[in-house]
Every structure is written in C-alpha cells, then in structure tokens.
Amino acid sequence: MAITADTLRHAATRARDAAALAQDDLNAADGRLGDGDTGVMLRRLFEAVATAIPAHENDLGIVFQACARACASGTGSSLGTLVTVAMMTLAKATRGRSEIGWDELGGLLASIRDQMMARGGAKLGDKTVVDMIDAVASALAHCATRDEATVAAQKAAQDALDAFRARPNKLGRARMFGERTIGLDDPGMLAFSRLLAAVAA
Numbered sequence: 476m477a478i479t480a481d482t483l484r485h486a487a488t489r490a491r492d493a494a495a496l497a498q499d500d501l502n503a504a505d506g507r508l509g510d511g512d513t514g515v516m517l518r519r520l521f522e523a524v525a526t527a528i529p530a531h532e533n534d535l536g537i538v539f540q541a542c543a544r545a546c547a548s549g550t551g552s553s554l555g556t557l558v559t560v561a562m563m564t565l566a567k568a569t570r571g572r573s574e575i576g577w578d579e580l581g582g583l584l585a586s587i588r589d590q591m592m593a594r595g596g597a598k599l600g601d602k603t604v605v606d607m608i609d610a611v612a613s614a615l616a617h618c619a620t621r622d623e624a625t626v627a628a629q630k631a632a633q634d635a636l637d638a639f640r641a642r643p644n645k646l647g648r649a650r651m652f653g654e655r656t657i658g659l660d661d662p663g664m665l666a667f668s669r670l671l672a673a674v675a676a
C-alpha cells in the first residue's frame with residue numbers, strides 16, 4: 476500500500492488531534508527556554524492544515540500545496556515558516572502524482588531538512604527540529620513498507636530526543652540560555668516526535 480491523498484487526510488486529522496493534546500506540554504517545554512508558545516502555534520497550524528486539506532483531490536502535490544497555503548496564512552511564527560517550507564517542498568516533489576512509496580519518504584524528509592537549513596539558518600547539531608528530521612530521514616532510508624517505516628521512524632525520533640537532551644541549544648532564543656538548556660528537550664524536536672507518534676499510530 477502506497478501513500479495516497481487518503482493517507483494524508485487521515486494523517487492530518489491525527490496530527491491536528493495530537494497537536495491539541497500536546498499543546499500544554501509543548502508550551503511548557505518552550506517556556507523553559509523561549510516564549511512558551513510552541514504548543515499553541517502547533518495546534519493552530521495543524522487545525523488550519525486539517526481544515527484546508529481538500530476532500531476530493533488525488534494529486535498529492537495539490538494537497539500539499541493547500542497545506543502550505545494554510546500554514547503560510549495561519550501563523551507568522553518561525554515554527555509556521557518551517558512547516559510551510561516542509562509543505563512546499565513536498566508539494567513540489569509530488570506534483571502530478573497520486574501515490575508515493577514508503578521507500579521514498581526518507582529522501583523527501585532529507586529534502587525538507589535541506590530546505591529548512593537553507594531557509595532557517597539552522598545547522599546540524601544546533602539542537603533544532605532539523606536534527607530530528609535528519610535522524611528520521613536516515614532511519615527511513617532503508618524502509619520499504621509502512622510497518623518498517625513506523626518502527627524505524629519512531630525509534631529514531633526517541634533516540635534523537637535522548638541524544639540531544641544532553642546537549643545545549645545553539646540557535647534562536649534558546650541559545651541565550653546556554654548550558655542551562657542541557658537536560659531539556661528542544662520544543663521543536665519534541666513537537667515533531669509527538670506528531671510522528673500520532674501519525675504513525
């Protein structure tokens with residue numbers, strides 16, 4: 476079974492519900508090293524995505540384009556910009572296609588990682604969502620089925636959270652907290668892992 480527009484519609488609903496459930500945890504994580512708005516931003520973003528996703532459209536590129544538009548108009552936050560970049564990257568890569576294979580996910584995520592680095596200025600090792608996406612992209616590189624991808628992606632996300640918790644944040648407002656960020660999860664990485672867990676379930 477490949478990934479189709481129906482897969483995306485289900486995923487969008489799950490992501491919306493997961494973002495609502497994770498809102499308080501993510502606000503709290505962001506509040507320890509930023510302005511405490513990651514949870515509310517993520518909830519608004521994925522509410523907008525779930526609402527904007529077309530009900531009767533098979534072209535994955537058009538579906539992702541609608542998601543990108545919803546993200547771009549839904550928030551002016553840096554998180555919103557990154558999710559918009561991700562959706563635009565996917566729209567461009569899947570235009571004219573009604574399905575993609577699970578074995579293509581790793582390459583698509585790697586493209587998203589590269590576009591985010593180009594747009595947001597994050598480098599690998601800065602302890603941002605880019606590090607999380609890099610880890611999951613690598614883990615997905617050898618997956619051919621939904622079951623393989625589900626297990627590998629969730630393990631990679633947990634391993635990345637655990638590995639980076641012991642390191643300091645090196646970008647954005649969190650960077651000002653320096654060594655005090657050691658022992659804390661980056662809110663963007665945490666947000667990605669929560670969405671992934673919901674979508675993969």
Ligand SMILES: [Mg+2]
Pocket residue numbers: 505509510511512513
């Ligand atoms: Mg914030």
